[in-house]
Amino acid sequence: MKYRKKKRTLKHNLFAGLYTLLAWGLYLLFLPLILLLSFKKKYRHSIPARFFLRNNPPLPEGRVWFHACSFGETRALKPIIEAIGREKTALTTTTQTGFSEAKKLAEAVRYLPFEPLLWFWVRPQKALVVMEAELWFLLFYLAKRRGAKTMLINARISDRSWKSYRRFAWFYTRIFDQIDEVYAQSETDKARLELLGASNVTVTGNIKLAEPAKVTKKYPKPSGIVVTAASTHEGEEEGILRAFLEWRAGHPDAKLLLVPRHPERFDKVYDIARKSAQDAGLDVGRWSESRSLDADIVVIDVMGELINFYAVSDIVILGGAFAPVGGHNPAELLPFGCRLISGRNIFNQKAIFSALEGALLCDLEALAPTLEKAVSAKPPRLKQAVTLEPILKGIADVV
Structure with missing residues (x-):
């Protein structure tokens, strides 16, 4: 047994050396x-x-x-x-x-x-x-x-x-x-x-579901139905805006909060939203400038506050799944009773979505009718609990 362990360690040391040389070459x-x-x-x-x-x-x-x-x-x-x-x-x-x-x-x-x-x-x-x-x-x-x-x-x-x-x-x-x-x-x-x-x-389940998200700042909820398009990516905003404007014809007091995933796209997404709003005769705001949610469409151009906007939302359109990105974590909106709409490209978040019931999945082409469906839908909820105990026990062995 000792010889086998020594031989195995020798093999790993050799692999580590070759791997390091390759990594330096790539560097x-x-x-x-x-x-x-x-x-x-x-x-x-x-x-x-x-x-x-x-x-x-x-x-x-x-x-x-x-x-x-x-x-x-x-x-x-x-x-x-x-x-x-x-x-x-x-x-x-x-x-x-x-x-x-x-x-x-x-x-x-x-x-x-x-x-x-x-x-x-x-x-x-x-x-x-x-x-x-x-x-x-x-x-x-x-x-x-x-x-x-x-x-x-x-x-x-x-x-x-x-x-x-x-x-x-x-x-x-x-x-x-x-x-x-x-x-x-x-x-x-x-x-x-x-x-x-x-x-x-x-x-253990997905530990991203273990602790409910909490707001860090409280904002007043605007009147009307508040739709938040969260963590959007390239190629998603235009389709979301078209669907929102189509659906809004039946809900003229509705507002859209548009939250791009990456800060380097804030300016571009603001320009996209402003053009869409102008064509529809609506007003568009920029959160970093106004700190107001009163506009028909508001681009949220700050990081780390998505939870705070979930707290004032009625419906969340979760980005990253209408484009082939793999989706984002839907569990963060669970404590706030929002209805959830996502695209179908959720391959990176399949485990979380499978732990939920009540999420609405659709393509961009069907987003407007799905928004209407979400108005009367029930918020998503967890099917089963998640535990951290085995992980904490494993760490406790060495601390």
Whole structure:
């Protein structure tokens, strides 16, 4: 048994060395593009930190180290971090929106460096807890090598990506060899993860559903039916505006709050909305300028306040699923009694949608009649509860 374990470790060390050489080669190959992207507003903080370690020192040692990618994944860690304590935790992320949210949850917050840089950056931690699909080989390998218990939580493999995972199963098997415990969103995810080599897999449900969203600021609700088009992407706003204007003919007091997903598109979406409003004889406002919801159409051009606008909404049209993006988290609107409309491209959020009943799915062409249907529909609700207890127990073993 000892010989087999030693041989297996030797094999992993060799793979880590070859993997690192390949990663350095890719780094040098794409260095000009990385430098170019670093001047874009969207990446001006994350790229220098991740690829050049600018203002990005190693985390303090001896913490429970959490890693998440996006804003939503980072926010979902809140109840777990609160249960452990800020002083015992550290948090890394890869996006600027995720980083901003992480600063609210922990004091030790960093951008996760590009993989080969982790050799110089990773310090001994009590545990590494990674969210969802952030399967970086060197992240798990180096954390485990330097003494951390390694955990993958809220793990999922979408229908769309399953074929790709199977094609590279030989690679993912090596990653899962470095992970001590896996907590999956569903039984389907558990079966797929085990086929890729994961062991000690427990189903906990989607932890994004574990804590109800709460408002951070209270705004007065406008009169009439308030429709919020949330987290919209390129190619969605025009169709949503057309459907809203068609449906509004029967509800002339209705208002639309239009919330683009990415801040770099705020100006463009405002121009799209202004043209649509002008053609229809309606007025359009911009939240950052007026701080008012009185206009017929209001473009919400701020980050981190979507929950506050859910709280004044009657119907939510959730973006990212009319375009082939994969959808966004519908659970955040559940506490506010909004009716939910989504597109059909929910492949990244299938586990959450399957845990709900009452969501209305349609194509953009059918959005206007679906809005009418939503007026008298019941708000969506959870079919079953989600538990964090197995995850907290797994972390408690090392803290």
